[in-house]
Amino acid sequence: xxxxxxxxxxxxxxxxxxEDGMYLGLGTGSTVRYMVDALGxxxxxxxxxxxxVATSExxxxxxxxxxxxxxxxxxxxxxxxxxxxxxxxxDNFQGIKGGGAAHLxxxxxxxxxxxxxxxxxxxxxxxKLGQFPLPLEVIPFGSTHVLKKLTDMGLHPTFRMTxxxxxxxxxxxxxxxxxxxEIDHPHELAAQLDGIVGxxxxxxxLDMVNTVIVGRSDGPxxxxxxx
Ligand SMILES: O=C[C@H](O)[C@H](O)[C@H](O)COP(=O)(O)O
Numbered sequence: 001x002x003x004x005x006x007x008x009x010x011x012x013x014x015x016x017x018x019e020d021g022m023y024l025g026l027g028t029g030s031t032v033r034y035m036v037d038a039l040g041x042x043x044x045x046x047x048x049x050x051x052x053v054a055t056s057e058x059x060x061x062x063x064x065x066x067x068x069x070x071x072x073x074x075x076x077x078x079x080x081x082x083x084x085x086x087x088x089x090x091d092n093f094q095g096i097k098g099g100g101a102a103h104l105x106x107x108x109x110x111x112x113x114x115x116x117x118x119x120x121x122x123x124x125x126x127x128k129l130g131q132f133p134l135p136l137e138v139i140p141f142g143s144t145h146v147l148k149k150l151t152d153m154g155l156h157p158t159f160r161m162t163x164x165x166x167x168x169x170x171x172x173x174x175x176x177x178x179x180x181x182e183i184d185h186p187h188e189l190a191a192q193l194d195g196i197v198g199x200x201x202x203x204x205x206l207d208m209v210n211t212v213i214v215g216r217s218d219g220p221x222x223x224x225x226x227x
């Protein structure tokens with residue numbers, strides 16, 4: 001099975017956990033895209049009553065086109081479950097997210113969700129975080145000074161750019177990626193990054209996920225991370 005087939009496999013597996021009447025958070029990314037397609041099929045075929053909150057404009061648009069009810073986070077009082085992708089997951093079920101620049105909204109939705117599930121192909125499972133560049137969402141105003149500060153801290157930052165300029169998030173902020181190779185102490189790094197003025201949010205998602213579904217050639221593996 002190639003990577004796309006594994007992503008589709010976990011997307012389809014994840015929607016089996018969705019129950020009628022749920023308030024559901026929808027993540028962002030290429031794996032989630034398959035999940036939302038599968039969810040749309042269930043909504044159409046089984047007439048499920050779901051209320052969904054999306055973590056990006058992209059996901060909101062896809063879901064709405066499939067006839068899934070999408071509301072703003074501020075218009076719901078709770079979320080039962082959020083299903084999202086991840087860029088890396090380590091042996092302790094800590095994660096890096098934000099490869100698609102959506103980690104700010106994703107983290108806000110995640111912390112307001114009773115349960116969180118991540119769906120990944122097996123290439124995302126690592127022993128130690130950090131091979132994947134760690135994304136930060138930063139306020140454009142003064143961002144070159146934030147970049148310099150991060151450089152001085154030895155965190156090897158680069159702005160994430162397109163051919164035409166800065167990658168912009170849905171909140172119209174910039175993204176800085178930290179090229180760390182290995183993150184020995186994720187909690188300490190998270191606390192350091194939380195303390196930098198101008199950094200809105202980082203892509204370390206620590207102690208957050210309850211269930212991980214890993215796509216493997218011999219079938220999806222469901223891992224329980226925490227209650
Ligand atoms: O910002 C994007 C998100 O954190 C994604 O969930 C993450 O990058 C994984 O995306 P994909 O499923 O495309 O690898």
